Amino acid sequence: MRFGIVRFPGSCDEVDAQLAAERVGEAVILWHQDTDLQGVDAVIVPGGFSYGDYLRVGAIARFAPIMGEVERFARHGGLVLGICNGFQVLCEAGLLSGALLPNTSLRFVCRQVELEVVNASIPWTRACEKGERLSIPAKHTTGRYWAPDPVLDELEANDQIVLRYAPGENFNGSARDIAGVCNAAGNVLGLMPHPEHAVDVLTGSVDGLKLIGAAA
Amino acid sequence: MLIRPKAGILDPQGQAVERALPALGFGGVSHVHVGRLVELDVEDPSKLPEMCERLLANPLIEDYEIEQPDAVPQHQDAGPDALRG
Numbered sequence: 001m002r003f004g005i006v007r008f009p010g011s012c013d014e015v016d017a018q019l020a021a022e023r024v025g026e027a028v029i030l031w032h033q034d035t036d037l038q039g040v041d042a043v044i045v046p047g048g049f050s051y052g053d054y055l056r057v058g059a060i061a062r063f064a065p066i067m068g069e070v071e072r073f074a075r076h077g078g079l080v081l082g083i084c085n086g087f088q089v090l091c092e093a094g095l096l097s098g099a100l101l102p103n104t105s106l107r108f109v110c111r112q113v114e115l116e117v118v119n120a121s122i123p124w125t126r127a128c129e130k131g132e133r134l135s136i137p138a139k140h141t142t143g144r145y146w147a148p149d150p151v152l153d154e155l156e157a158n159d160q161i162v163l164r165y166a167p168g169e170n171f172n173g174s175a176r177d178i179a180g181v182c183n184a185a186g187n188v189l190g191l192m193p194h195p196e197h198a199v200d201v202l203t204g205s206v207d208g209l210k211l212i213g214a215a216a
Numbered sequence: 217m218l219i220r221p222k223a224g225i226l227d228p229q230g231q232a233v234e235r236a237l238p239a240l241g242f243g244g245v246s247h248v249h250v251g252r253l254v255e256l257d258v259e260d261p262s263k264l265p266e267m268c269e270r271l272l273a274n275p276l277i278e279d280y281e282i283e284q285p286d287a288v289p290q291h292q293d294a295g296p297d298a299l300r301g
Binding site for chain 2: 098101
């Protein structure tokens with residue numbers, strides 16, 4: 001299994017994502033100006049920032065040359081994982097429904113969060129059980145998932161809500177406690193918490209490897 | 217282009233401003249929303265709605281208005297008809 005990790009100007013979690021992916025397979029960095037996915041089997045759009053997020057989070061990154069290829073890859077069923085800023089980019093690109101708004105507190109929050117696996121049948125969650133709890137850190141200012149109610153109803157009906165914040169853990173005000181959603185086909189997953197930071201007992205949890213490793 | 221959060225979506229930035237104003241003695245303020253203004257010179261104003269739809273605003277979460285200072289000011293709601301008439 002070969003992962004490609006996108007690097008935008010401002011990315012800061014791409015090396016952690018690379019190291020996490022290398023625990024379960026091979027990983028290469030994909031430069032934002034390139035248009036070659038180097039034959040990877042899965043793409044991770046990592047966390048951090050991108051192009052300063054000057055206009056809106058993820059709004060400019062979605063037009064990066066590499067993103068055209070990532071979109072094509074995703075639409076042909078390729079596995080794509082968007083983490084934090086990567087989730088925001090995938091929403092702006094229209095690969096995932098909804099948008100990420102500022103936390104209701106307007107504050108940057110960095111903490112370990114408990115997640116519940118709602119859909120354990122997509123490639124990224126097949127190593128989990130439905131209802132299983134995952135302990136994964138989150139760190140963001142703009143992570144309040146929002147979509148209009150009809151879209152949320154549709155996501156629920158299609159089992160596209162993959163991860164929810166466990167009761168009491170929804171610190172950012174996300175609609176219906178949503179922490180991660182997938183596309184209709186299930187090959188594209190976006191989530192605000194950072195599975196690449198939960199891959200070693202030294203930092204408290206290895207639950208993130210369950211998601212990244214499931215694809216391998 | 218005047219871009220603002222869509223009605224009905226929680227706007228914590230507007231709420232924070234709304235709470236701050238009474239602290240300075242400005243009472244009677246409600247429904248505060250904070251958006252942003254994008255100023256630009258453009259050769260072909262007919263492209264403005266598409267610019268808003270594709271980059272300057274996220275139509276899922278934001279409404280936009282287009283004003284042309286040299287033309288009749290436009291105060292219509294967001295949408296491709298904003299420049300018509």
